[in-house]
Amino acid sequence: MDEKMEFEEFLEKELRLVEEKKYIRARDELLQWKDADVAEVIEEVMDEISLNAAIILFRMLPKDDSADVFAYLPTEDQLAIIDGITEREISYIIDELDFDDKIDVLEELPANVVDKILEKTPKSERRQINTFLNYPENCAGTLMTPDYISLKANMTVRDALHHIKRVGMDSETVYTCYVKDEGRHLIGIIGLRKLVISDGSALIRDLMMTDIVSINVYEDQEDAYETFRKYGYMAIPVVDRENRLVGIITMDDILEVIEEETTEDIERMAGVVDDSTASYLDTSVLHHVKNRLPWLLALMLMYIITGAIIAGFETTLKEVICLTIYMPMLMGTGGNSGSQSATLIIRSMAVGDIDLQDGWRVLWKEIRVSVLLGIILSSVNFVRVMIEQHSDPRCFLIALTVCLSTIAVVVAAKCIGSMLPMLAKKIGVDPALMASPMISSLTDMVSVTTYFLLATMLLHI
């Protein structure tokens, strides 16, 4: 906690220094901190003061540090900085980045800038970059790095350690080494730990693990995450269709995927379409409108049906106008009950606790839960209606209508809320779309229908 407090204090101070244009002092103090901290300061300067101030501060960093700091910045901030610095500086930074960070930045840059940067890159690396840039979005290929240690099966441990000493410093992870045959096929894996504790003259062939978990380069990044989750490895090799090793994915790259995928899920569950990874504040007003309009409009149109149902019961309504008073409560409770179930099921499916075969068990559980909840909630409602309507001679019947509707609505909402996400999954639609907004709109129809039907029957209208 102390470290965090200390950093917060430092951040305040830095913002003050930059605001007073004391850049030199701001820079000098900055250099005492870690790259990730420096990046956070620059991010905050950009947000709180101005892009220009952030660029000035960034350009004052020692050349050696600038690429490392750059790698820690969020993509939008990286692009903003690239717009503000010279081409020479861009080239230098891109050059210094780790291969996978390099690809991430190049992917977001306009084609003409990428071309200019690639012109200055050595031919072999240029070819490799181009291959990486061509992987479809969100596939394992876009997460991987080609910087890994590769060994040969007939090397001795001594040879291998010598080889690592020579090339090791450039590789993002040397802790797992990959053994390839002549055709670049992945045939084994050996950890640096094993090399260090083994006899120098032993052959890699005899020490390596041949029972390998790998990911196909075109697999979805969510599947890559699943593989990490299941096996708990720190790095997983990526192979092409012929089982040739093309790169590795390390666990820190997966952390970002988890965050992205979770945000996407949560946003979908609230009826927000989001096709970019830009942050809330960096998304324009028009883009926010575009992201939110489709679902709002679609759901609003669904209420034409609910409206028509109410219109059909106009006589009932005219007769007992106080029925309107309890309509919002019924709709709200239905929506909330349904959303609870939908959320629990969507999340359970996402983390693998439930699959489609569990359908009946889920339904049976939801029915029992909802009957119990319905009875408790409707007894509270009974008291409420009896108090509020005690002057009406039909108060008991009205209370009965509200109570029976409550039970029916809660049970229906929980069944719809739990089954719809599973049904969505079955037909290949993202279950997250069947969350709160969709469920509420559907349960509103059920609530209104049940309520007025029961009222018509019980009150003999």
Add this chain to the structure above:
Amino acid sequence: MDEKMEFEEFLEKELRLVEEKKYIRARDELLQWKDADVAEVIEEVMDEISLNAAIILFRMLPKDDSADVFAYLPTEDQLAIIDGITEREISYIIDELDFDDKIDVLEELPANVVDKILEKTPKSERRQINTFLNYPENCAGTLMTPDYISLKANMTVRDALHHIKRVGMDSETVYTCYVKDEGRHLIGIIGLRKLVISDGSALIRDLMMTDIVSINVYEDQEDAYETFRKYGYMAIPVVDRENRLVGIITMDDILEVIEEETTEDIERMAGVVDDSTASYLDTSVLHHVKNRLPWLLALMLMYIITGAIIAGFETTLKEVICLTIYMPMLMGTGGNSGSQSATLIIRSMAVGDIDLQDGWRVLWKEIRVSVLLGIILSSVNFVRVMIEQHSDPRCFLIALTVCLSTIAVVVAAKCIGSMLPMLAKKIGVDPALMASPMISSLTDMVSVTTYFLLATMLLHI
């Protein structure tokens, strides 16, 4: 993808074999797969066939594999298996587990079982286990493992590698080594990579990094996750108040934390209280009721206010009964608009894109977005009302009421939806509680009030 398909096929076959009680063949085929896969098969047998079948299969595993497979099982399944095997088998498995897995299992076991297991544990380990068991839930201390390599500053690289060779195989991660002084204070860090590529006679003191990011043992696990997220390290040391090294947390332990914390957030956002980590199907009906009742009931009671507002407008309603038709649409659209904003803000705050100082920028953005959305949605509504009510002489005024209400409701909902989570954070309440259910109930009040007020004014009732 092929590997996955292959596993699914194998799983089906295993389930069939177990169902036919061909345990020996099931076991033999199982042994060709990885521990994580074996664990998944046992999990599925438990879910799909029976606990007994799963226990039989588990007990048939070779002794050496059983602890590794056990470590991959979810906690509930581990406890179920422990209930079904002998004390001797329990002791053996617990003994073989990595230290942090051991703590996880012991934490869940009843005290008398733990005591029995500890009786057979060597004294020094028993003391260590007891210390670990006493850390409060959800703190960094419960995630860490004491299995790490510690070096001394005056060792040479050769000494260090020799030391690692001797103790290395037992440590969960030897890739980062920790340098301690006589008082067990953490004074430096050095990666195995650095050791391997450095000269054998160099001193650790001269190679180690002294600029260390560490976590306090009592810090919340969510803060530990933040630290991993910020710096991207594979392992982070955990220290006590005197900066003495007590353990390390590795990134794979953090993956589980992320999942737990995200589930908790998502559930809270849907008004579900959940105090356990048990899966949906393993939670009893009564427990589900207990988790869902508080919010359902509280929100239902809030509708007493909405009901009272409607009751106050009974004359207006009686006069223009068709107003009721558009009430669900307005409430639904208000709820959905508010939920969208609330979700975006809650998530943005959770991943650190927005903090409390951004309040005014967020509000200004939401106002512009909501005015635009309101205008689009209300023009659709205008057409709808004009068509539906064309026989009513007051149809234009009714349409105007609905349209103006739509704009007002969307704007109000987006302001409430975005500001309430920030306000919650400011006063130290979890923003996730201010999501969809809470926001919908509040916007329902606003919708009803605005709608009937406008109707009364425009229609001169």
